[in-house]
Amino acid sequence: MANLKQLSEKLGLSQTTISRALNGYPEVSEATRRRVIEAAREHDYEPNSSARRLATGKSRTIGHVVPISHHDMINPHFTDFIAGAGAVYNRRGYDMLISVVDSAQEAATYRALKRNGRVDGIIVHAPIVRDPRPAMLRKLGLPFVVHGRTLDDEASYAWVDVNNCRAFREATQHLIGLGHRRIALVNGLEHMAFAQRRREGYESALREAGIAVDGTLMSSDEMIEPAGYEAMRRFLALAEPPTAVLCASALSALGVMGAAREDNLLPGTGISIICYDDCLSFLDIGPDGMGLTVMRSAIREAGEHCASMLIDRIEGRQTAGRILLEAKLIEGRSTARCRPAPGRRAAHKAPATPG
Amino acid sequence: MANLKQLSEKLGLSQTTISRALNGYPEVSEATRRRVIEAAREHDYEPNSSARRLATGKSRTIGHVVPISHHDMINPHFTDFIAGAGAVYNRRGYDMLISVVDSAQEAATYRALKRNGRVDGIIVHAPIVRDPRPAMLRKLGLPFVVHGRTLDDEASYAWVDVNNCRAFREATQHLIGLGHRRIALVNGLEHMAFAQRRREGYESALREAGIAVDGTLMSSDEMIEPAGYEAMRRFLALAEPPTAVLCASALSALGVMGAAREDNLLPGTGISIICYDDCLSFLDIGPDGMGLTVMRSAIREAGEHCASMLIDRIEGRQTAGRILLEAKLIEGRSTARCRPAPGRRAAHKAPATPG
DNA sequence: TTGTAGGCGTTATCAA
DNA sequence: TTGATAACGCCTACAA
Numbered sequence: 001m002a003n004l005k006q007l008s009e010k011l012g013l014s015q016t017t018i019s020r021a022l023n024g025y026p027e028v029s030e031a032t033r034r035r036v037i038e039a040a041r042e043h044d045y046e047p048n049s050s051a052r053r054l055a056t057g058k059s060r061t062i063g064h065v066v067p068i069s070h071h072d073m074i075n076p077h078f079t080d081f082i083a084g085a086g087a088v089y090n091r092r093g094y095d096m097l098i099s100v101v102d103s104a105q106e107a108a109t110y111r112a113l114k115r116n117g118r119v120d121g122i123i124v125h126a127p128i129v130r131d132p133r134p135a136m137l138r139k140l141g142l143p144f145v146v147h148g149r150t151l152d153d154e155a156s157y158a159w160v161d162v163n164n165c166r167a168f169r170e171a172t173q174h175l176i177g178l179g180h181r182r183i184a185l186v187n188g189l190e191h192m193a194f195a196q197r198r199r200e201g202y203e204s205a206l207r208e209a210g211i212a213v214d215g216t217l218m219s220s221d222e223m224i225e226p227a228g229y230e231a232m233r234r235f236l237a238l239a240e241p242p243t244a245v246l247c248a249s250a251l252s253a254l255g256v257m258g259a260a261r262e263d264n265l266l267p268g269t270g271i272s273i274i275c276y277d278d279c280l281s282f283l284d285i286g287p288d289g290m291g292l293t294v295m296r297s298a299i300r301e302a303g304e305h306c307a308s309m310l311i312d313r314i315e316g317r318q319t320a321g322r323i324l325l326e327a328k329l330i331e332g333r334s335t336a337r338c339r340p341a342p343g344r345r346a347a348h349k350a351p352a353t354p355g
Numbered sequence: 356m357a358n359l360k361q362l363s364e365k366l367g368l369s370q371t372t373i374s375r376a377l378n379g380y381p382e383v384s385e386a387t388r389r390r391v392i393e394a395a396r397e398h399d400y401e402p403n404s405s406a407r408r409l410a411t412g413k414s415r416t417i418g419h420v421v422p423i424s425h426h427d428m429i430n431p432h433f434t435d436f437i438a439g440a441g442a443v444y445n446r447r448g449y450d451m452l453i454s455v456v457d458s459a460q461e462a463a464t465y466r467a468l469k470r471n472g473r474v475d476g477i478i479v480h481a482p483i484v485r486d487p488r489p490a491m492l493r494k495l496g497l498p499f500v501v502h503g504r505t506l507d508d509e510a511s512y513a514w515v516d517v518n519n520c521r522a523f524r525e526a527t528q529h530l531i532g533l534g535h536r537r538i539a540l541v542n543g544l545e546h547m548a549f550a551q552r553r554r555e556g557y558e559s560a561l562r563e564a565g566i567a568v569d570g571t572l573m574s575s576d577e578m579i580e581p582a583g584y585e586a587m588r589r590f591l592a593l594a595e596p597p598t599a600v601l602c603a604s605a606l607s608a609l610g611v612m613g614a615a616r617e618d619n620l621l622p623g624t625g626i627s628i629i630c631y632d633d634c635l636s637f638l639d640i641g642p643d644g645m646g647l648t649v650m651r652s653a654i655r656e657a658g659e660h661c662a663s664m665l666i667d668r669i670e671g672r673q674t675a676g677r678i679l680l681e682a683k684l685i686e687g688r689s690t691a692r693c694r695p696a697p698g699r700r701a702a703h704k705a706p707a708t709p710g
Numbered sequence: 711t712t713g714t715a716g717g718c719g720t721t722a723t724c725a726a
Numbered sequence: 727t728t729g730a731t732a733a734c735g736c737c738t739a740c741a742a
Binding site for chain 2: 718719720721722
C-alpha cells in the first residue's frame, strides 16, 4: 500500500487516527491500534520518509563527512568505527549519510547539510590539534559529537575519546620496566590531536625515567603498513637502533615487524614491539591472534558511543557530553626484558654491552 | 534564508518563478534568472531536500546495505570502493546512505528502503554464487547495480565486475611459465561468486599445463591477514610445499609473506608470490611499494563505475548494463624462475631435485 | 477516543 | 515569461 490516505479509506478511519496509532500516541484505543497495526503490516504500509521529514522537520539522519586527501585514502580505521556507529543508528531508527568530499570542500559540505536539512547531526572525525570544525558547527547550530578531541577547546563540545596520553605513557612505562631505554615511537601524523597526545604520553614516561627524548627514535606518518615499514628501516639504520618500538596502530606494526624480520629481529626476541590496538576486525589481532603485546581499545565501541551520544543530544535527552575510554594493556609475546639478543643487527657494530 | 516563500517575498517574484529559475527551466528570462540566482547565493538559500523529495518523488540517494556477520567484520575492501562511489555521488548530486545491518535483516532492509522511498537505487555488494538479491530487487522495482556478478543469472541485471577468471588464469600461467608446478591458491570464501571464478581460472590454467589440481594446495577463507598466515602455515607443513603462491588479496598476501618469512622464505627467492591487487589505499602497494608481482585492478574504479551506471539508469539514461574490467599483470620482484632455493624448508625433508 | 483542517517547502499543472 | 493553485504524504493543533 502506498500511503496513509489509501490505508485510511480501507480501514474507514481518519488519517489522523492511523498516524497516531502507528506512532504510539496514547489517546488511541487499544482495539483500533491493534487493528491499524495489523492492517499496516498486512498491506505493507510504511510512512514515506520524505513526507514525514517534511512534516516533522527532522531528518532522522546522521552525517559523516569523509574528506579524501592523503593518497586519496579513507582512513582504514573508519570501517570499524562505522560498523559500531551504524549498528546503533540501525537500532535507534536513524540513517547514516556519508559524504565523501574533497578535503577543501569540507566546510561547505557542513553548511550545505545544514541549509537543506539533510541531517539532524554530525559526527566529526579525526580532529586536528586546533580544529575549526567544532566552532563552525556550533555556529551553524548543527548538533555534533567529535570522535577524539582538539587540544585547545576540548571543554566546549561533546566528544568521545580514548585516553591516548595515558595509554602511551603506560605502554612506554611497561617497556621501561622491562629494561628498555632505546624506545622508538611510530606515531600517526602529528597534526592530529590524538597523535599529539600519544607523543606526550610517550615523552612524559621517558622523562620520568630519566631517559632523554631522542628525535631520531620518533616517526610521524599515516598509520599504514608501508609507513611503518619505512620508519622501522630508518630506526634500524641508526648507529644505536632501538630495542623496543611503540606503534600507533596494528597496521603500522605490520610494517614495523616486516622491516624487523628482514634484519632477523623477531618480536619478543630480538626486539620488543607493543602496539595500539583498535581491534580492527580485518586484522583480527584477536585475543591472541598475533601474540602481540597491545594497548587495546576497540574503535568500534567508540563508534557506538559517538552515535548514542549524538542521538541522545538530538532527541534532547540528558547525556554525559564527554566519554574518556581507557585502553588496556594486554601482554603478549612480542615484548620481553631487554637484553641484546644474539644476531642483533647492532651487535656487529658495537659489541653487546650491559646497560 | 530559510525558504522559497521568504525569498519570493524579498524579490517580489512568485515561488514558481524562483523555483524554475533555480532549476534551470528554459521559460525564465535570463534577466530574472540571473537576479534570482544572485539573490539565492546572497541569502544563502538552498531548497529543503525533504520538501523537494516529497514533491518530486525522487530521493536522490543511493543505498548501500552492509550486512555484518563474519567476525562482525566489514570487508576492508569496502572503504576504497566507497571512496570511488562516493566521489561520483558527490559530483552528480546524490547522497550515499549506508545501512549497517545484521545479515539476517538484509532482505527486510531492501523492502523497507523501497517502501518508504528513502533511496532511488541500490548497490549490491559481494554477490554469492547464487544470490537471491537481484531477483528480489527486480521484483521490488528498485533500480540496482551489482558489484560483481552471480554465477547463475548474470545476464539478467546490470553489473560491474573484474574478469576474475581470466585474471587468475593469467597469473597462474605466468607462474607456470616460470617453471612452477606446485602452485598454491589462497582464495577468498568460495561461496562468493568472484572466488569461484578465480578458482576456475586457476584450475583451468593448471589443467592446460597438465598439472593436477591438488586440493591441499588450495585454501578458502576471508581475505585478511591472519587467514593468509594460517593458510601459508598449512602449505609449508606439507611434504611437498608449494614453490609459488597466488593470493586473492594484498591483505592475504601480507599474512602469506609473514608465514613464509618465518621459514626463511623470501618472496622472489625462496618462494614466488603473486597477488591480486585491488589498489587498497591503506596498503599502498604502489607502483613499486612492495615490489610484489600483482594482478591489478583498482576496486576504487569499480566503485566509480557502479555509481555512474546506477545513476544513469535511475535518470533514464542509456547505459552499458555490463562492464567487465580487465586486471593487469605487473611484474615485481616477488616472482622468479622456479628452482629450489638453498635453505628452503622442504630441502631438509627431500633433497632438492630438478623438476 | 476520533475527526477536521492546516501546514511543512517544493515542484508541477494550468491559466494568463 | 510569469503567477495562482493544487498536489506530494505526513503530522498536529484544535474541535467534536
